[in-house]
Amino acid sequence: GQNIDQPTEMTATEGAIVQINCTYQTSGFNGLFWYQQHAGEAPTFLSYNVLDGLEEKGRFSSFLSRSKGYSYLLLKELQMKDSASYLCAKPNTGFQKLVFGTGTRLLVSP
Amino acid sequence: DTEVTQTPKHLVMGMTNKKSLKCEQHMGHRAMYWYKQKAKKPPELMFVYSYEKLSINESVPSRFSPECPNSSLLNLHLHALQPEDSALYLCASSQVFGMSNQPQHFGDGTRLSIL
Numbered sequence: 477g478q479n480i481d482q483p484t485e486m487t488a489t490e491g492a493i494v495q496i497n498c499t500y501q502t503s504g505f506n507g508l509f510w511y512q513q514h515a516g517e518a519p520t521f522l523s524y525n526v527l528d529g530l531e532e533k534g535r536f537s538s539f540l541s542r543s544k545g546y547s548y549l550l551l552k553e554l555q556m557k558d559s560a561s562y563l564c565a566k567p568n569t570g571f572q573k574l575v576f577g578t579g580t581r582l583l584v585s586p
Numbered sequence: 587d588t589e590v591t592q593t594p595k596h597l598v599m600g601m602t603n604k605k606s607l608k609c610e611q612h613m614g615h616r617a618m619y620w621y622k623q624k625a626k627k628p629p630e631l632m633f634v635y636s637y638e639k640l641s642i643n644e645s646v647p648s649r650f651s652p653e654c655p656n657s658s659l660l661n662l663h664l665h666a667l668q669p670e671d672s673a674l675y676l677c678a679s680s681q682v683f684g685m686s687n688q689p690q691h692f693g694d695g696t697r698l699s700i701l
Contacts, residue, residue: 506686518590518676518692519629526687563628567686572642574690576628 480577482564487583488554495548496562496580502545504569510538510549511563513579519563522549551582559584589613590693592677598699601667607696609660609677617683618660619690620652621676629676635660636683667700674698 480500488494500508507526511519525531525540525547537550549562564577590611599605609618617636621629634642635654643652649671651663660677674697678690 509689511692516674516694516697518694521689521691524687524689565628571684571686573631573634573644576630579626579628581626 480564480566480575482562482577482580484578485581485583487585490554490556490584490586492554493550493552494554494582495550496582498547498549498564498577500545500547500564500566500577502542505542505545506567506569506571508538508540508547509565509574510547511565512560513563514560522562554584556584556586558582590677590679590691592675592693592696594696595694596697596699598701599664599667600701601669603667604663604665606664607662607675607677607698609662609693610658611679611691611693612658613679613681613691614657615679615681615691616657617680617688618654619678619680620660620662621678621692623674623676623695633662634683641683664698667698669700672698672700 482498509524510522513519523538530539535552540547561579561581563579565574593608619634620632623629632646633652638654649666653661674695676695677693680688680690
């Protein structure tokens with residue numbers, strides 16, 4: 477199966493740190509992507525993890541634990557513009573398609 | 587601004603109309619995708635083209651007809667759609683098809699409303 481689970485909604489305040497979790501079934505793992513999608517706009521690529529550990533890109537970091545089937549996206553120094561949906565996604569076993577998680581809507585308040 | 591451009595941005599059509607959605611990329615990508623996204627849901631794959639050939643059709647109804655005229659263009663022809671087909675239609679591309687580490691680059695989508 478390709479079940480990928482994320483919390484539906486999260487709220488945080490400007491300047492804070494938020495962690496968005498993603499769990500997936502470990503069979504046929506080929507890496508995990510994170511995308512950001514503002515309402516009515518294109519999903520934009522944030523990160524790709526295939527090895528365990530933390531990958532840092534400015535205010536955004538992504539973590540992966542392959543044995544636990546677990547990833548998280550860490551957003552630091554939150555800004556109002558970070559209010560968006562965050563989607564984790566992984567290729568299916570045959571690398572033929574990207575399977576998306578349920579998505580997490582993040583609301584950043586002043 | 588995204589590197590994948592889609593037109594039109596909005597489309598309202600009746601159930602008997604025929605219309606087409608267009609997608610263009612100039613990144614030299616050889617894989618192109620159509621997704622359907624309903625409100626507050628993740629994108630769902632519809633079609634994949636690799637080197638201008640249809641590689642995946644996710645059991646999409648025949649009222650949706652994809653076409654890839656060349657490596658930069660992807661069309662989605664619509665005919666006799668149903669109200670439940672109202673959604674955001676996203677186009678995406680990646681360098682090649684079938685490589686697990688290739689991120690997909692998405693266009694802003696066409697918001698389609700069926701009356």
